[in-house]
Amino acid sequence: MKVVRTVADLRALLPREGVGFVPTMGYLHRGHLSLVERARRENPFVVVSIFVNPLQFGPGEDYHRYPRDLERDQALLGEAGVDLLFAPSVEEMYPRGFASRVLVEGPLTTLWEGEVRPGHFQGVATVVARLFLLVRPERAYFGEKDYQQLLVIRKMVRDLGFPLEVVGVPTVREEDGLALSSRNVYLSPETRRKATVLYQALLAMKEAARMGKGVGEALAEGERVLAQVPEFRPDYLAIVHPETLLPLSRWVPGARGIVAGRFPEVRLIDNLEVYP
Numbered sequence: 001m002k003v004v005r006t007v008a009d010l011r012a013l014l015p016r017e018g019v020g021f022v023p024t025m026g027y028l029h030r031g032h033l034s035l036v037e038r039a040r041r042e043n044p045f046v047v048v049s050i051f052v053n054p055l056q057f058g059p060g061e062d063y064h065r066y067p068r069d070l071e072r073d074q075a076l077l078g079e080a081g082v083d084l085l086f087a088p089s090v091e092e093m094y095p096r097g098f099a100s101r102v103l104v105e106g107p108l109t110t111l112w113e114g115e116v117r118p119g120h121f122q123g124v125a126t127v128v129a130r131l132f133l134l135v136r137p138e139r140a141y142f143g144e145k146d147y148q149q150l151l152v153i154r155k156m157v158r159d160l161g162f163p164l165e166v167v168g169v170p171t172v173r174e175e176d177g178l179a180l181s182s183r184n185v186y187l188s189p190e191t192r193r194k195a196t197v198l199y200q201a202l203l204a205m206k207e208a209a210r211m212g213k214g215v216g217e218a219l220a221e222g223e224r225v226l227a228q229v230p231e232f233r234p235d236y237l238a239i240v241h242p243e244t245l246l247p248l249s250r251w252v253p254g255a256r257g258i259v260a261g262r263f264p265e266v267r268l269i270d271n272l273e274v275y276p
C-alpha cells in the first residue's frame with residue numbers, strides 16, 4: 001500500500017479508471033473494514049482517505065479530541081489489501097483562502113442530525129465533493145450507520161452529476177447490538193453497558209411493526225425502552241420515510257427507525273429498517 005499526503009502525489013499514483021473509494025476520518029474499526037472489503041471485491045484499485053474534516057464539526061464538538069491513530073490505521077489498511085491511502089493535512093485539503101462550500105438544501109439536511117448539528121452536512125458535502133474530484137472514483141462506499149449522511153451524499157451526487165455510484169453498506173454491530181463507531185472509545189465501562197439502549201429501542205419498534213401495531217404505537221414502544229436508561233438524553237427517536245426522512249404516520253416499505261442522543265461522555269446515533 002502506498003501512502004500519500006499531498007494532492008500532487010495522489011494524482012501521480014491514481015489509475016485512470018477502476019477506482020473504488022472509501023472516505024473515512026480514521027481510527028478504523030470493523031465497520032470501516034467492511035466498507036474496504038466490499039470496495040476490494042468490486043474494484044480493481046481501492047483508495048481510502050483518512051481526514052478528520054474540521055468543516056463538519058460544530059463549535060464545542062469533539063474535533064480536537066477526535067481519536068486519531070494513523071500508524072494503526074495504516075497497518076489495518078495494508079492488511080486489508082488497500083492500494084492507496086490518502087491522508088492529507090488540513091492545509092492540503094483547504095489551502096489558505098479556501099472559501100467554497102457545498103450545500104444540499106431541504107429536509108434531508110435540516111431535519112434530525114441537521115437540526116442538532118447545524119452546518120454539519122455542509123461540511124460533509126464539501127469535503128466529500130472535494131475528495132470525489134481528487135480521487136475520481138467509479139464507486140464510493142459509505143456506512144448505513146450514518147444513514148442521513150448516506151442520503152445527503154446520494155442527493156449531492158445525483159444533483160451535481162458526479163459520475164460515480166454511491167454504495168451503502170450495512171452497519172456492523174458488537175455482539176450486544178451496539179453499532180460500531182470510532183466514538184465508542186469515549187464510553188466508560190458502565191456507559192458501554194447502557195449504550196445498547198439505542199439498538200434496543202430500534203428493535204422494539206421493529207418488533208411492534210412485526211406484531212401489526214401502528215407507527216404511533218411502535219414509536220411509543222421505542223420511547224418506553226429509552227426511558228429505562230435515564231442517563232441517555234435523546235435528541236430524537238423517530239420512524240421516517242427511508243428516502244425523504246420525513247416522519248411517517250403509516251407504514252411504508254423500508255420505514256426506518258432513527259435515534260440519536262447523549263450519554264454524559266459521548267453522543268451516539270443509530271438506525272434500523274423497522275418495516276420490511
Ligand code: PAF
Pocket residue numbers: 023024025051053056124127128146149
Ligand atoms: O462518515 C465519515 O467518516 C465522514 O463524515 C466522511 C464521510 C469521511 C466525511 O468526512
